[in-house]
Amino acid sequence: MRVLAVWGVSLVGVSLMLVGAKFTARATPAYSVSDLPKTRGDCQTCHPNEARDWAESRHAAAWESETFAQASRNRTLKMCLPCHAPEPILHKGFGEHPALRNDERAHGIDCISCHQDANGAYHGTLGTQTDAHPTVKNEKFGTVEMCATCHEIFGTVDWYKQSEWGKDPHGCVNCHMPVVERPIAMGEGLPARKARVHKFEGATPEMFQKGVKISHERRDDLLQIKLESVWVGHTVPTGPEYVVAIVEARFMRGDTEVGKHQTLLADNTAIDGNDTRLKPGERRVIRTPIPEGATHAVVRVLHKRNRDLPDEQARILYEAEVRW
Numbered sequence: 001m002r003v004l005a006v007w008g009v010s011l012v013g014v015s016l017m018l019v020g021a022k023f024t025a026r027a028t029p030a031y032s033v034s035d036l037p038k039t040r041g042d043c044q045t046c047h048p049n050e051a052r053d054w055a056e057s058r059h060a061a062a063w064e065s066e067t068f069a070q071a072s073r074n075r076t077l078k079m080c081l082p083c084h085a086p087e088p089i090l091h092k093g094f095g096e097h098p099a100l101r102n103d104e105r106a107h108g109i110d111c112i113s114c115h116q117d118a119n120g121a122y123h124g125t126l127g128t129q130t131d132a133h134p135t136v137k138n139e140k141f142g143t144v145e146m147c148a149t150c151h152e153i154f155g156t157v158d159w160y161k162q163s164e165w166g167k168d169p170h171g172c173v174n175c176h177m178p179v180v181e182r183p184i185a186m187g188e189g190l191p192a193r194k195a196r197v198h199k200f201e202g203a204t205p206e207m208f209q210k211g212v213k214i215s216h217e218r219r220d221d222l223l224q225i226k227l228e229s230v231w232v233g234h235t236v237p238t239g240p241e242y243v244v245a246i247v248e249a250r251f252m253r254g255d256t257e258v259g260k261h262q263t264l265l266a267d268n269t270a271i272d273g274n275d276t277r278l279k280p281g282e283r284r285v286i287r288t289p290i291p292e293g294a295t296h297a298v299v300r301v302l303h304k305r306n307r308d309l310p311d312e313q314a315r316i317l318y319e320a321e322v323r324w
Ligand code: HEC
Pocket: 016, 019, 020, 023, 040, 041, 042, 043, 044, 045, 046, 047, 111, 112, 115, 116, 122, 123, 124, 125, 126, 127, 128, 129, 130, 132, 133, 135, 136, 137, 183, 184, 185, 186, 187, 190, 191, 193
């Protein structure tokens, strides 16, 4: 995270690092604490893995995101702000939209937003005890109910419940927070535990290609692109109507583009009544005529967080060349 990295270590950070030192007595950290992303509460001093993962996540970007700024009129539309820089969700409880917080909004959805309760204790499911801070074992932590607090408004959770994973109370984290065995804090003698990766990977090439199988072939004068949603517990894409994906075929003669065809996967219910997103388990075949003289095609899947972005600024989730 660009912004988080330059903030450096605050005074609170330094004092907490000294507290942290007690727990890292003989362990030699393989990094310098000041290189870690800064978090509110300085969790990174003892939980470096979670902090590094989280800094790469969209949760960390939720407030600073340029596409969010555009869509929320430079963060002035009040109804848009709370989920993108929330007070701890445990204050109102899972299922209630959180309140907007006043401090350090640039951190977006951070450690404290998800873990801290009104008494300053940190919730999790592992039942650990430590002198560092109070912990609470909460069986609801990490359930679909928790993620739904913010993700239900765009129908992600409704689609999830109709999907083949829909009965699993941990379905969201099982796909988006894979389990790794490792110590969950810096400290002498702490055992490896079942920790969960905090990158919250969503619309990335790795996740997309795991979730959606793509094949393509030439059939006479048609190019046929097949998509199958095999491991996605909701539509592709999911989220507010600003978020779209595009399946694109560019036809080439040598280096020259001789034709282009795009299929939009988007929630257009409010515009023309159509929802063209790929549903869980759905197979779809897109057929496009091959222009005369084309020697090959480049097939891509683009992802935009705001449909008004030019194609050049889209994220490429998939790219392949089809020759004939
Ligand atoms: C001074 C070191 C230190 C700091 C700072 C610290 N923690 Fe911890 N935390 C620990 C230790 C040690 C454990 C227990 C590790 C174990 O037993 O494996 C722990 C456990 C946890 C757990 C696991 C709860 C469970 O049992 O499921 C959570 C969640 C947690 N911390 C969150 C945070 C958050 C959020 C912050 C920052 C706001 C933070 N911690 C700051 C040392 C720290």
